[in-house]
Amino acid sequence: MTGFGARLTAAVGARGALCVGIDPHPGLLDAWGLPLGVDGLERFAMTCVEALAGEVAVLKPQSAFFEAHGSRGVAVLERVIAESRAAGALVLVDAKRGDIGSTMAAYAQAYLADGSPLAGDAVTLSPYLGFGSLEPALVTAEATGRGVFVLALTSNPEGAQVQRAEQGGRSVAQAVVDAAAARNAGAEPLGPVGLVVGATLAETGVDLTGLNGAILAPGVGAQGAGPADLSRLFGGAGVVLPTSSRDVLRHGPDTAALREAALRLRDELVA
């Protein structure tokens, strides 16, 4: 079985370092001329899959926008996961789960176990019930060749209140980085535990050099971050995966325009 670190490295090598978020905001459905119900959601999401899944390394459906439509919305998310993977993209399900260990085992089953319809290639996790509470997800990811992206420093300004707090001279974010690094130690070419570090930050204030895992960098485009921020924050760091949602999605519903917007962004970021 090929681990997530190797699969992500291969995907980025073949398709370039870009993740596009599938965030079906009601405002975007409206701008695309779609009805605001589950039919509009499905047409929006499947247009994204058709335009992007054959081209970009990683697609990141934002679970909240699917859950907002109840079980029929979740069924659309399942279809997005299956069809994106079939077209060759890795799927990072953005669900930001985190709970006590015994409940975390059920989330691990949902998002990381073979055969689950909600399992893509990776899932976003919140470590704020303690990094150790994520253990069932880490074990399942390792066993199934999947990955996790753990929130370290989020792109929103409110995150600093918790993430920059210090404990024994070390920030909470640095403790998350260190726990992820310990988990990834020795893995080749990269371990399965990635981190989320916002591209919008003035500075990271953490040492990422020993991570040996991927960094997902949200905030590109709609939240104001651009290529210069990525090199400023992460220059020299290993595999950095910038992610953008609204700034790409606003180019739909035309599939060619949507695809071109994603590829243009990818090329700008590489340059």
Ligand SMILES: O=C(O)c1cc(=O)[nH]c(=O)n1[C@@H]1O[C@H](COP(=O)(O)O)[C@@H](O)[C@H]1O
């Ligand atoms: O985990 C994430 O993807 C994430 C972490 C973070 O710190 N900030 C952040 O914006 N995100 C997600 O990334 C997407 C950003 O969307 P845009 O601002 O439209 O590019 C949303 O789905 C957010 O939930």
